[in-house]
Amino acid sequence: MCKLPLERTALKKYREAGKIARKVREDVRSFVREGMAVIEVCEWVEDKIRRLGGQPAFPCNVSINHIAAHYTSPPNDKSLIPEDSLVKVDIGVHMDGYIADTATTICFNPELKFLEETSMQALMKGIEIIQPGISTSEFGSAIQRFIESRGLKPISNLTGHQIDRYLIHAGKSLPNVSHFSLSKIREGEIFAIEPFVTTRDGAGRVRDGPPGNIYRLVKQKSVKDPEAKRVLTYIKNHYRTLPFAERWLRKVFPRKILDEAFQKLLRSRILMVYPVFVEAKGKPVAQAEHTVLITRNGCEVLT
Ligand code: MN
Ligand code: MN
Numbered sequence: 001m002c003k004l005p006l007e008r009t010a011l012k013k014y015r016e017a018g019k020i021a022r023k024v025r026e027d028v029r030s031f032v033r034e035g036m037a038v039i040e041v042c043e044w045v046e047d048k049i050r051r052l053g054g055q056p057a058f059p060c061n062v063s064i065n066h067i068a069a070h071y072t073s074p075p076n077d078k079s080l081i082p083e084d085s086l087v088k089v090d091i092g093v094h095m096d097g098y099i100a101d102t103a104t105t106i107c108f109n110p111e112l113k114f115l116e117e118t119s120m121q122a123l124m125k126g127i128e129i130i131q132p133g134i135s136t137s138e139f140g141s142a143i144q145r146f147i148e149s150r151g152l153k154p155i156s157n158l159t160g161h162q163i164d165r166y167l168i169h170a171g172k173s174l175p176n177v178s179h180f181s182l183s184k185i186r187e188g189e190i191f192a193i194e195p196f197v198t199t200r201d202g203a204g205r206v207r208d209g210p211p212g213n214i215y216r217l218v219k220q221k222s223v224k225d226p227e228a229k230r231v232l233t234y235i236k237n238h239y240r241t242l243p244f245a246e247r248w249l250r251k252v253f254p255r256k257i258l259d260e261a262f263q264k265l266l267r268s269r270i271l272m273v274y275p276v277f278v279e280a281k282g283k284p285v286a287q288a289e290h291t292v293l294i295t296r297n298g299c300e301v302l303t
Pocket of ligand 2: 101160161192289
């Protein structure tokens with residue numbers, strides 16, 4: 001099966017989304033401070049994306065220490081960036097559904113700096129080896145070997161992923177460990193490469209924590225309740241199949257209406273809520289991520 005090369009306009013939008021995502025990722029590194037409110041970081045990132053002409057492809061994730069991924073602030077979040085913490089900021093931008101997904105780790109603890117550096121170097125390794133024809137299992141083995149050569153552990157059940165229009169996790173996964181798979185990388189595909197790294201005494205995997213504050217439309221089904229219907233229509237029109245935050249809807253609907261509508265939509269399984277992912281032994285996790293376009297000889301980093 002041969003995939004057609006990306007349409008020119010699609011490629012242009014991927015590149016624009018990538019450029020915005022890169023700018024926000026670079027700037028957020030000097031914005032985040034110990035003691036700052038987490039919600040301030042989330043909203044700063046999301047506002048900056050919009051001011052630069054993009055749309056958030058998902059709520060800004062601010063995942064701290066052993067929380068590996070999928071934390072975003074609920075409305076009125078009181079949590080703060082702790083002292084000596086390892087903070088992962090994961091940023092998604094889309095232009096017309098063409099998504100750039102990128103993440104960075106900000107380290108306030110010199111003893112954990114090695115985790116941040118290794119996740120970044122593992123990402124560079126991934127960028128160096130990815131090319132048409134490589135299998136996802138060869139890719140995963142190489143990343144695992146690299147991380148283990150540094151005396152650390154990859155998180156085996158958090159993976160990079162193929163990206164498609166309005167779909168963050170499309171088609172193929174890109175694990176950071178050796179695994180059995182026949183799937184191969186092809187020219188013209190878009191991938192997020194994202195190694196997650198923990199300490200040697202960590203479990204090297206995440207478990208589901210409590211439900212987070214990130215939601216997504218998962219089922220096409222109508223609802224009778226007029227308020228729930230209004231909220232659902234808004235979600236379909238504004239986010240389609242992309243994840244969103246309750247914070248965003250609070251700016252549009254009164255709290256009481258939203259709370260009831262949300263409960264109805266979750267109960268009827270039209271919406272899903274993502275759990276927060278935590279390192280299974282509670283060890284700190286670092287992450288680095290870029291979105292790349294697979295080219296004839298390798299890849300173009302979009303972010
Ligand atoms: Mn990401
Ligand atoms: Mn990703």
